[in-house]
Amino acid sequence: QTNRQRDGDAKASSQPEAAVPKLLHSLSKRFLGPISSPLPGPPSLPFLGNMLDLAQEHLPIHLTSLAQRYGNIYRLNFGNTTMVVLNSSEIIREALIKKWSDFAGRPYSYTGDIVSGGGRTISLGDFSEEWKAQRRVAHRALQRCTMDSLHSVIEKQAHHLCQVLRDYNEKAVDLSEDFTVAASNVITTLTLGKSYDKRADQLQKLHDCLNKTVSLWGSPWISALDSFPLLRILPNPPFSRLLKEVGRRDKLIGKHIEEFKTLTDTHVHMTTVDLLIGGTETTASLLNWTVAFLLHRPEVQNEVYKELCGVLDVRYPKYSDRDRLPYLCALINEMLRLRPVAPLAVPHRAIRNSSIAGHFIPKNTLIIPNLYGAHHDPEVWEDPYSFKPERFLEGGGGSVRALIPFGGGARLCLGEAVAKMEMFLFTAYLLRDFQFLPASKEEPLPDLRGVASVVLKVKPYTVIAHPREQ
């Protein structure tokens, strides 16, 4: 609505002849739900609906391009489900934060139920008293870690990571596994009370199976089973593999949980799964993205290095130094903006009839917060596809308020505080101790488009970690 329209509406409603439509409006609102125009969206094919849109290789980019045609809120159909995609930070905030109690649900899905032990993970469990208690317990436990020991746990892993990189002696290597081990060891220290060597058989097995579970679950062969129940009777090798991986995962986690004699119930088991999945691939991928982008703009590494040396002299940074390190913080914010590693968050479900941006949203509608789209909204971000940490420096025009990489409201990422501290300390340690150089002049720089599944990952690449002279 323009200001002019709003002024016009205000005048009209103060005149007597406006009373009749107003009465009709409030009656219809009461009995039929709010009046609103139907949601726009691409044409829906018989039987398939918008399945072809949803099967696109890089879904966040595709959904963002649809927003250019259909606006910041549009609908997609598949099977008997309607999905509403939100593409700007204002609209996502309205649904997830302002109307959190309307949209805090999670949709039921046949395959989601299997990977979440019957909806008992925090991330996939529906909004209920039981879920609230589970989230509260996990949240309190993480808060306690944040206050007591999280800083030293991350510092230890950051020092270890730097040593691993030094031991490569400037060989060109793919660092993704080392980043995964570092992020994973933070979470296993918090949840299981131990960390693992990179080569430890248990760690390899755990990550192999968590990775396979997440990527198989995100594959179209498996999501099709949610929308088209008839397909469930046909043989489906990826689905059989998923069932096998879920079984392996539960055996591995079960072994660890057994050690905590009093904590053997399914919720504790599934909370551990949540923290391991939510807390490993996300942070590790963001570190891997950061190095990939820095290879494209090496001068940014030098700026951060200069800032670290200027402010800290020779000591390693603490999280409390962040106000004195604006360039480093700008780099992390820009990475969270450009590559929100959970690009479509986790689908929400409308718990009751409600509205978003003036559109009526019926109970049970699926809501997709397109965080990737919101972070590339040209109305908010100048030159949204460019890597420019400077936009977050004073006067650079970047709005921290429009950043929503962790979602918001009742379903705000449970590990936000952990992830922010990890990103700060890991990035600071790495850029203090190393200059990242391309593997060779002949090889192309890393591909920055990435591979999108539940987590947005960079394609494998190799890099040289050249130690800085201290």
Ligand code: HEM
């Ligand atoms: C850069 C790192 C991370 C990013 C960008 C990120 C982002 C997100 C997003 C977008 C969601 C979905 C919010 C929604 O549904 O609206 C989420 C949920 C979640 N995240 Fe994270 N996350 C990160 C790291 C972590 C870490 C380190 C942990 C654990 C320590 C974690 C645990 C969780 C859990 C348990 C949920 C489910 C919350 C719920 O459904 O109530 N995440 N995260």
